Amino acid sequence: MKIAVCVKHVPEGSARLDAGSKRLDRSGEGALNRFDANAVEEALRLKGESDTEVVVVSMGPEKAADSLRKALAMGADRAVLVSDDAAAGADLVATSRVLAAALEREGADLVLFGQQASDGDGAVLWAAVAERLRRPVVSQAAALSLEGAGVHVKRQTEFGYDVIEAPLPAVVAVSDAINEPRYPSLKGIMGAKKKPQEVLTLAELGVDAAQAGEAGSQTTVLALAAPPARGGAQKIEDDGNAAQAIVDFLAEKRLL
């Protein structure tokens, strides 16, 4: 069996937007998106002592190889990075197209995603990738197991839990409540360097550059602005009358 885990290399610390390109500034240090560590951990847990292969897949700048190496150090077997200048500035439609092509090439039985990217991007990519692969998708997995030729997932929703079963091949996005990711051991870190790490261009993947990156995107960033200010804030110290002061404040705001 083969499990592919999609991971993202995200800027470390507080991310910022580049005023010129209006893209996320990716020039600084980066790290494995911490939500993706849950997906890597889950793949390793499912693998256990079996001969299942865990391959980590990413699209990003060359530096994203660092994040893939971290996943290898955790215990993944192989890494595939799609890195191409023409892939930069991609929106969801373009990103899902490239990732789907990379996953198609792998032909994994199970594709895992983390629940969101910590660099401000949304939490919606897996459904687009699953649609392109024409596979069933289950998101917000709080528990995941392999049963027969399928997955058994406990999905967390606003209303409680749904228990969902889907046949393999399938796509599952795990929540960060599913596990506690392991730290790479020293042995793992040393061993990671020797594991197969492949870097692919769009051409090698058979994706037309016009369909990827900014060119293949259907959304655009128009402008950056400061957030609306929160005016007129008050701060008081409780002198025994704070409860009354709060009630007066709420009454004035017509919130009672």
Next chain:
Amino acid sequence: MKTLVFVEHHGSELQKGSLGVLAKAASLGGDVAAVLAGGGVTALAAEAGSFGAATVHVADDASLEPPLPQPRVDVLAKVVRDGGYDTVLFANSVLAADVASGLAARLDAGINWDLADVVVQDGALVGKRPALGDSVYVDVGWKSEPRIALFRAGSFDATPTGGGAPQVETVAVGLEPHSTAAKVVGRELEESTGPSIEDADVIVAGGRGLGAPEGFTLAEELARALGGAVGATRAVVDAGWYPYAAQIGQTGKTVSPKLYVALGISGAIQHKVGMQSSSVIVAINKDPNAPIFEFSDLGVVGDLHEIVPKLTELVKQQRGS
């Protein structure tokens, strides 16, 4: 503009978030329609009319009863194509996010998500997206049609628009093989005693400062008095003081109620991201340097164990409950 709004339902209740998006769509003008997909949902169509839908496309089929996204992608793709809709709007939820994303891939359409607002500027649709912990607002656009947008929970008030009975159009449901592969084999619904936190106008949230799991009684009593729901920080959920369903923040729900009362919450960025778009924020914390005071409308430095019981009593008196 020809706009389609995905109206989500839970049981026989239309979700307030999606009705808010519908009302917003109506305020932008043009033709506005809603789409309802589920089992036995035809009866809910009329309500969508009063929130601004002139037409409601109803896909009523037992195969759509389970809350799964992929069959809904099939329904929406058909409605968008047949109806020639240029704009498709969603209120964020676990289900809606997956439907919107799947639809974007199916139609190769641009999707902007996590939007707090949308405006028409020089004839073009512009989305407002708070980013990077809401430290910056990004104006986003679409290069092609249909344009897909996913809005943050609670971005718009669900105010009836006074629209009349909508025209109901039945959608013939045809599902793709990969859309029907996943099956719901069980559901564990949590009993809620008040409004769900994403739909609540008032949220009373508790953090470490409540001192112990029992401290949540204070939050619950105040929430009850205010007619609101109870939220929690990641720290107390991780510590097992309160269920994950109530978690607000980067790894929980994003909420924007009319009133957010933060009890013993320091206001770490991971929490701030989930609640800072609340209309009014009141914080009680004994640490005068707590970051929460930087984005509160009323900050109270003091012992919440002293203040909250008094506050609950005063609110009850004021509201006559």
